[in-house]
Amino acid sequence: MCKWIEHGAENRRLGYPNLVGDWPVERQEQLLAAAGMRSLHPLGDQDGNEPLNVECLECGAAQTDTLFGVSEGIRLSWLPCAECNAKRFKPTQETIRTRMESLGLHLVGEFTGDPGLPLSAVCTRCSTPRAVSWTAVGGGSPPCLRCDGSKLDPDAPHRVYLIDFPHLGDRGVYKVGITHCANDNRLRSHEKAGGTVLATIEVA
Template sequence: MTKTELDKAVVAALKAPDGLSEVDRELLATDTAVRASVRSWWWPTERIKATVEMLHHDLLFDTAEHNDGMDPIAVKCRNCGYEHVELPGRLAAELSGHWCLCPICNNRNKGICASDVVVGFSSHGMSVTQPEAGTDTVQAARCARCDTPRRVSMRRLNRGVVPCYVCDGAADPSSPHRVYLFHFPGWHAYKVGITNSGNDSRLDRHRLAGGQLIELIEVPHRGAAVWVEQEVLSAMLPWPATGLPTDRAISGWTEMWDDSAPISVRLGDYIEAANAITIDRELIDDWRRNRSTPVLTASNFELKRGDAVCFTGSGPEKSRTEWKALAQELGLRVAGSVNSTTSALVAPPGGSPNAKAAAALSLGVTVISYEDFLAAIEALK
């Protein structure tokens, strides 16, 4: 079929999803050309409404019940109140942060406006109280779940860097990651997401919210996991989640879709292709710059008299001077900085990255918590 014929056939099929055969459903889920046609030309009113709401607009009027992307829609900007006519086919580019949907706001800000930034960060579980316009502008953000600060641009978040190194884990992005598929019956929605292979807290949180784990796969690194997630969301784009998840902007709501979609997702189908994906160097560089200080347990480490230790951050119940004095009393050498002769860097769990932590990472110096330092020096008393 020519592209025009394919587009018309796809739209005709999706107007009557109950009549799709199993072969047609399989094509919708897996065929690259068919999926590209669906993304471009299938714009039911639910998808249009959800999309313009993400772009801080209200849908005033849709001229077609099953919009093929070229039927005009009337929208109103929530920032300035400007009413204008748009084509749904160009909304996907605006969701990527190329420009603001409202022409008045777009001209004033010369690109993506501050409200778009808020929406973009919210979709990654992050909040920005004083947003600045621009996809590449580094924003002073905070995690909406644990309030940990983070300085990052919207483009880098969209590229796949870790949003919050506390909630989303500080795992090495080159290590294995997992992609999960949940069903939320109460929300009538499915959700895809990423977690590292050593942390089940996110899975547990979704279960507490009423989610049922449908499938869980492991891929070689975070870049491959991001690719799988984007492929799944690309396939399910025409059927966005509505209702409670979007109304309350529940964390991760942009990775959800309506469970009435005529096609189903099988994560296992993506494993072979994911294994061939190469990791983006930006993911590794960001991890090295921003990850929380790694902390080992006492069972993994021992100290002996004469070892050099360095302290950073605040320890419990004592000042840093008192911690240093304790180390010296037990025959340890206290270093002011980390070098190749340092045996251990003592730091609070989840401490902010600093020069000492960076030096320990590059030199392979062990990092332990203040509590584990106390356990390690028991043998010296």
């Protein structure tokens, strides 16, 4: 709320004409109709820089904006709905393909538009298949586990482990999992959560 108040004072100082005085209901209804939005509460005369809860008629997303903000969005050719406006800047299939190629991966699957879903690709250097999301790549995951992540080589030895979590449930819980041999980070994370490592077996 402090930001709204701060910006409101600054906008008044700058003398934006559509912020001076109250917006009558008719003017608000016209603006929201032009923006493809509706108010989530009954409209009443209010200042153009006061927060307003609105819903997009196109996608149903709700947001808090100001009448001035919606008006400026239209003037600048933005979509006043933040959700719809963001969709215009989401990467396309071609964008993802080009960027994956620059990282040494050839995209063989379709990009659905969800950056969190795994993408099917093949390393252009060693021809190893790879399934990795665009979010994971952007977060630092190696494009190719064999070429870029030597510590996570899928052909290197791994360990199967058995861990006891006695504090979970009425009788405790046992977990069987698999991890690499590069370090014990996975096992330590389970121990921090209250588990006890009962056994580990190295497998090829």
